[in-house]
Amino acid sequence: MKRDGASPRRDGAGAPRRDGAGAPRRDGAGAPRRDGAGAPRREGGYQGRDSAPRRDDRSSGGRGFPQRAGTGRDRPDRQSDDRPRHDDPAIPEDITPNDLHSSARNELKTLSKENADEVARHLAMAAKLIDEDPALAHQHALAASRRAGRIAIVRESLGITAYATGDFALALRELRTYRRISGKDDQIALMVDSERGIGRPDRALETGRAADRSKLPTPVRVALAIAMSGARLDLGDTELALGELQIPELDPDRAFEWSPALFAAHAAVLEDLGRDDEAAFWAERADVAADALGMGGDDEDEIFVEDGLIEDEES
Numbered sequence: 001m002k003r004d005g006a007s008p009r010r011d012g013a014g015a016p017r018r019d020g021a022g023a024p025r026r027d028g029a030g031a032p033r034r035d036g037a038g039a040p041r042r043e044g045g046y047q048g049r050d051s052a053p054r055r056d057d058r059s060s061g062g063r064g065f066p067q068r069a070g071t072g073r074d075r076p077d078r079q080s081d082d083r084p085r086h087d088d089p090a091i092p093e094d095i096t097p098n099d100l101h102s103s104a105r106n107e108l109k110t111l112s113k114e115n116a117d118e119v120a121r122h123l124a125m126a127a128k129l130i131d132e133d134p135a136l137a138h139q140h141a142l143a144a145s146r147r148a149g150r151i152a153i154v155r156e157s158l159g160i161t162a163y164a165t166g167d168f169a170l171a172l173r174e175l176r177t178y179r180r181i182s183g184k185d186d187q188i189a190l191m192v193d194s195e196r197g198i199g200r201p202d203r204a205l206e207t208g209r210a211a212d213r214s215k216l217p218t219p220v221r222v223a224l225a226i227a228m229s230g231a232r233l234d235l236g237d238t239e240l241a242l243g244e245l246q247i248p249e250l251d252p253d254r255a256f257e258w259s260p261a262l263f264a265a266h267a268a269v270l271e272d273l274g275r276d277d278e279a280a281f282w283a284e285r286a287d288v289a290a291d292a293l294g295m296g297g298d299d300e301d302e303i304f305v306e307d308g309l310i311e312d313e314e315s
Contacts, residue, residue, distance in 0.1 A: 088143040089136060091121045099124035107153045119148045126157050134164035152182040163190055168197030185211045189223035192231060201234035222249050222258040226265045233269070242269045252282070255289035263289060 097105060097120035104123065108116035122144040129137035138161035141154070148154045159174030172194040175187045188211045195204035208228045213221050225247050232241035245266045249258065263286035270279035 088122070088146075089125070089139045091125055091140075095121050095124055095128075097121055097124075100127075104153045107151050108148065110151070111148055115147055119144045119151070119154065122147075123153065123157055126161055130161065130164055134161060137161045138165050138167075150181070152178055152184075155181060156187060159187065160190065163194060163197075166197070168194040172198070185216060186220050188216070189220060189227045192224065192227040196227070196231050196234055201231040204228075204231040204234075218249065218256075219258050222247065222262050225249075226261060229265055229269060233272070238269060238272050242266075242273065245269065252285045255292060257293065260286045260290040260293065 097117045100120040100123050105116070105120055108119055111119065122140040125140040126137040126144070129140065138158075141158040141161040144154045145158045155174050156178040159171045159178055162168075162174060163171035172191060175191050175194065178187060179185060179191075188208065192204045192208045195201070195207055205228060208224055208231070211224065213224065216224065225244050229241040229244035232238070232244055245262065249256070250262060250266060252263070263282050267279045267282035267286060270276075270282060
């Protein structure tokens with residue numbers, strides 16, 4: 001999923017972003033929280049998908065919404081219908097199904113056209129509102145789930161908006177359902193973080209270890225490392241928390257979309273360890289990377305960092 005030009009958060013929080021994919025997404029988690037709240041602030045953070053709500057970061061891994069295709073088509077959604085519901089939030093008339101990314105709309109083809117269009121509009125609203133009004137975004141995701149509860153993108157969006165509102169138990173349940181339907185692990189960082197949020201750091205570590213990191217996209221893998229580091233901090237294992245962040249992407253001379261959250265998380269753990277000079281170095285690198293990435297351009301472009309300056313590879 002592509003970014004929409006929003007500059008990376010410097011606090012590692014990974015607030016949900018909209019990248020034009022049309023549905024909220026959080027696949028990245030950012031700098032580990034020290035209070036056990038379970039929501040590293042990134043990117044998103046962690047970024048990976050193109051049509052569901054996303055927090056980058058921080059942790060969602062990691063974040064901005066994932067796109068998915070070819071899921072939920074094995075059986076019709078028998079719970080869906082086209083009737084308006086009195087408890088559905090209103091959708092502005094200028095919001096159309098085309099505001100949802102095409103790959104996400106493809107997942108709705110098992111529904112009737114009228115129902116698919118209404119679900120798409122609710123998902124588009126969830127994506128539009130996730131940053132400014134997570135609670136209302138969640139209401140739109142709930143409305144979509146009442147109409148299409150067996151569609152992967154719908155359950156993913158519901159999980160992500162639940163995470164955004166701090167309902168970690170619901171987020172975990174919905175993201176597990178999404179993974180079961182889709183067979184994808186791209187929201188694993190949010191699942192780890194949600195386990196942290198309900199006070200189960202041990203389970204968070206088990207969940208993260210169960211994923212095959214070699215098969216994860218880089219933004220998701222980075223978001224997972226940040227979330228796992230946060231779980232280690234929750235358990236008081238600060239040295240192990242630092243070890244979780246010792247990954248190839250921790251390169252102070254290069255910056256990608258996930259770099260500000262990763263650098264900030266690394267700085268936070270070093271500070272906890274009393275290694276203040278190193279912490280200051282990585283905090284400065286996080287700021288420099290965030291400033292450079294905020295100037296525009298494609299998040300997937302590689303940027304070189306030298307003496308506090310960041311230059312595009314092609315410059």
